[in-house]
Amino acid sequence: xxxxxxxxxxxxxxxxxxxxxxxxxxxxxxxxxxxxxxxxxxxxxxxxxxxxxxxxxxxxxxxxxxxxxxxxxxxxxxxxxxxxxxxxxxxxxxxxxxxxxxxxxxxxxxxxxxxxxxxxxxxxxxxxxxxxxxxxxxxxxxxxxxxxxxxxxxxxxxxxxxxxxxxxxxxxxxxxxxxxxxxxxxxxxxxxxxxxxxxxxxxxxxxxxxxxxxxxxxxxxxxxxxxxxxxxxxxxxxxxxxxxxxxxxxxxxxxxxxxxxxxxxxxxxxxxxxxxxxxxxxxxxxxxxxxxxxxxxxxxxxxxxxxxxxxxxxxxxxxxxxxxxxxxxx
Amino acid sequence: xxxxxxxxxxxxxxxxxxxxxxxxxxxxxxxxxxxxxxxxxxxxxxxxxxxxxxxxxxxxxxxxxxxxxxxxxxxxxxxxxxxxxxxxxxxxxxxxxxxxxxxxxxxxxxxxxxxxxxxxxxxxxxxxxxxxxxxxxxxxxxxxxxxxxxxxxxxxxxxxxxxxxxxxxxxxxxxxxxxxxxxxxxxxxxxxxxxxxxxxxxxxxxxxxxxxxxxxxxxxxxxxxxxxxxxxxxxxxxxxxxxxxxxxxxxxxxxxxxxxxxxxxxxxxxxxxxxxxxxxxxxxxxxxxxxxxxxxxxxxxxxxxxxxxxxxxxxxxxxxxxxxxxxxxx
DNA sequence: TTGTACGCGTTATCAT
DNA sequence: ATGATAACGCGTACAA
Numbered sequence: 001x002x003x004x005x006x007x008x009x010x011x012x013x014x015x016x017x018x019x020x021x022x023x024x025x026x027x028x029x030x031x032x033x034x035x036x037x038x039x040x041x042x043x044x045x046x047x048x049x050x051x052x053x054x055x056x057x058x059x060x061x062x063x064x065x066x067x068x069x070x071x072x073x074x075x076x077x078x079x080x081x082x083x084x085x086x087x088x089x090x091x092x093x094x095x096x097x098x099x100x101x102x103x104x105x106x107x108x109x110x111x112x113x114x115x116x117x118x119x120x121x122x123x124x125x126x127x128x129x130x131x132x133x134x135x136x137x138x139x140x141x142x143x144x145x146x147x148x149x150x151x152x153x154x155x156x157x158x159x160x161x162x163x164x165x166x167x168x169x170x171x172x173x174x175x176x177x178x179x180x181x182x183x184x185x186x187x188x189x190x191x192x193x194x195x196x197x198x199x200x201x202x203x204x205x206x207x208x209x210x211x212x213x214x215x216x217x218x219x220x221x222x223x224x225x226x227x228x229x230x231x232x233x234x235x236x237x238x239x240x241x242x243x244x245x246x247x248x249x250x251x252x253x254x255x256x257x258x259x260x261x262x263x264x265x266x267x268x269x270x271x272x273x274x275x276x277x278x279x280x281x282x283x284x285x286x287x288x289x290x291x292x293x294x295x296x297x298x299x300x301x302x303x304x305x306x307x308x309x310x311x312x313x314x315x316x317x318x319x320x321x322x323x324x325x326x327x328x329x330x
Numbered sequence: 331x332x333x334x335x336x337x338x339x340x341x342x343x344x345x346x347x348x349x350x351x352x353x354x355x356x357x358x359x360x361x362x363x364x365x366x367x368x369x370x371x372x373x374x375x376x377x378x379x380x381x382x383x384x385x386x387x388x389x390x391x392x393x394x395x396x397x398x399x400x401x402x403x404x405x406x407x408x409x410x411x412x413x414x415x416x417x418x419x420x421x422x423x424x425x426x427x428x429x430x431x432x433x434x435x436x437x438x439x440x441x442x443x444x445x446x447x448x449x450x451x452x453x454x455x456x457x458x459x460x461x462x463x464x465x466x467x468x469x470x471x472x473x474x475x476x477x478x479x480x481x482x483x484x485x486x487x488x489x490x491x492x493x494x495x496x497x498x499x500x501x502x503x504x505x506x507x508x509x510x511x512x513x514x515x516x517x518x519x520x521x522x523x524x525x526x527x528x529x530x531x532x533x534x535x536x537x538x539x540x541x542x543x544x545x546x547x548x549x550x551x552x553x554x555x556x557x558x559x560x561x562x563x564x565x566x567x568x569x570x571x572x573x574x575x576x577x578x579x580x581x582x583x584x585x586x587x588x589x590x591x592x593x594x595x596x597x598x599x600x601x602x603x604x605x606x607x608x609x610x611x612x613x614x615x616x617x618x619x620x621x622x623x624x625x626x627x628x629x630x631x632x633x634x635x636x637x638x639x640x641x642x643x644x645x646x647x648x649x650x651x652x653x654x655x656x657x658x659x660x
Numbered sequence: 661t662t663g664t665a666c667g668c669g670t671t672a673t674c675a676t
Numbered sequence: 677a678t679g680a681t682a683a684c685g686c687g688t689a690c691a692a
């Protein structure tokens with residue numbers, strides 16, 4: 001800036017004024033400064049601005065496993081909601097198992113982000129989040145943390161799983177298997193509970209063997225389906241409720257390998273409504289998780305938080321998407 | 331830091347020394363300082379560090395359309411290659427059409443990133459990139475820019491498309507249709523050229539009508555397939571080479587809707603080897619783009635650039651993945 | 661309207 | 677080994 005000021009024959013403060021569009025500046029000098037800025041391709045240093053202003057105009061985003069389409073969609077929502085605005089996102093990658101999440105959050109804080117959007121893994125305690133929330137504006141995605149529930153963007157997995165299972169029952173299915181996520185993960189537990197509850201409420205018996213634990217990856221879906229298939233003689237199930245679409249995809253392939261037709265012999269129901277769910281053969285009936293919308297909502301809310309406006313996160317629509325992977329047995 | 335210094339009874343410089351692990355500091359005072367740091371949950375301000383040091387320890391990553399699994403994978407590679415290191419990535423989202431890409435790059439530069447990893451869209455000129463490369467260390471993904479080709483991570487799409495088409499021919503296919511990407515996109519053109527060249531080299535005639543232009547999205551694959559199918563009476567093609575897996579997925583569904591079996595009646599060949607390609611029914615034969623590895627490579631190379639080490643980007647393996655979507659007609 | 665001077669949080673260069 | 681002090685690039689209160 002000194003350089004600019006020198007070349008334009010003004011003081012550094014004037015350059016600053018021009019940069020920030022202050023009204024109190026002579027149009028002539030204004031033009032001169034602009035000209036020099038153009039020539040030197042000058043761009044203000046955001047870090048320095050942050051130093052004096054106390055704000056960095058960045059929002060820290062913690063995300064896990066970009067491999068999962070779900071997180072990618074959330075991220076996309078955050079990204080598009082933020083583009084064009086004054087704040088830019090800075091990402092940090094966590095991980096499910098260890099405290100990589102905490103490390104990543106610390107990284108973000110060291111960078112003095114003005115706010116945080118978190119998709120915390122199981123390793124992050126609720127207390128930690130509540131504590132953190134007192135220090136910095138933050139939004140939690142995918143978990144309802146009591147105490148800061150107004151800053152949480154989440155969906156009621158159990159209720160959705162209940163609806164999905166009920167749907168299968170209404171279609172005439174009486175023996176329904178389930179492929180769960182890793183049960184160390186709250187989402188997996190919730191979805192399983194919804195499944196159990198629906199069975200119970202409709203007077204169907206719960207068969208523990210008919211629940212195969214996976215870990216949300218395609219590979220585990222493959223294994224779980226094989227396990228289930230081996231039990232088919234004892235428990236002739238006609239449908240499988242799978243805890244996410246990724247596993248449903250590999251389950252479907254496993255069935256194909258065994259020459260079992262879907263949905264005629266075995267029906268499949270997924271969870272998430274990932275992009276490819278609608279292109280499966282047959283198109284997969286599933287629960288639509290509004291991943292993109294969750295990202296947008298999180299970003300918009302964090303912006304309101306920053307602007308000290310009141311926030312109000314609406315209940316997210318969890319939609320049952322009926323396609324062609326479930327047979328009507330009635 | 332002043333606060334820490336005061337409470338620990340030392341000078342602010344000493345606190346700085348402790349923070350940076352300088353050897354010349356009394357163990358006793360060291361401990362005292364550490365203690366206060368713990369209590370106050372103090373975290374150094376990276377921006378301020380960047381100000382004095384001239385380095386921000388961040389790498390700017392420009393990416394487009396997070397919706398595409400390909401970019402998501404690249405990003406994942408970049409992310410994991412960077413975690414644990416001294417540099418963190420900061421993302422900016424570009425777009426294909428307008429100069430959102432340029433805006434995004436400017437954003438990154440304002441933030442004084444130490445280096446850039448770019449996946450530039452068609453709107454970004456080569457000259458611009460060459461110019462940019464003189465100002466800041468950078469790596470370009472997915473394009474070979476003459477002049478800075480050593481800083482480019484890319485694959486030879488045309489050669490891969492040639493191989494794919496040749497593979498179909500070797501399997502006995504004589505009339506092969508093609509669904510291309512949008513031809514304003516270099517990748518789409520390259521893939522199409524590989525297809526044309528393979529046809530020509532094997533003495534097969536090129537039928538312009540048998541090329542349906544899509545835009546890499548699922549929806550366009552649907553449309554393109556319908557277009558092709560309408561031509562089937564005139565040109566009884568037995569295979570379709572599709573320019574990416576996303577369109578291949580919707581092409582496959584379209585075929586399913588028409589009751590056309592794959593690969594018995596029509597064979598399908600994709601491009602990318604996205605995760606779900608192996609879970610399609612039947613599993614899709616495709617060209618594997620090492621997206622994740624490209625991300626890792628880009629990150630590692632940019633780190634070497636930053637460390638002023640010599641760089642050497644190896645030729646990336648483009649692998650033909652043979653699965654079950656192509657019939658052997660011989 | 662414009663310029664001077666200070667401060668933001670940190671590192672680095674000096675003395676001490 | 678340690679403490680002042682300058683400097684990094686910018687915004688701004690204050691004075692002119």
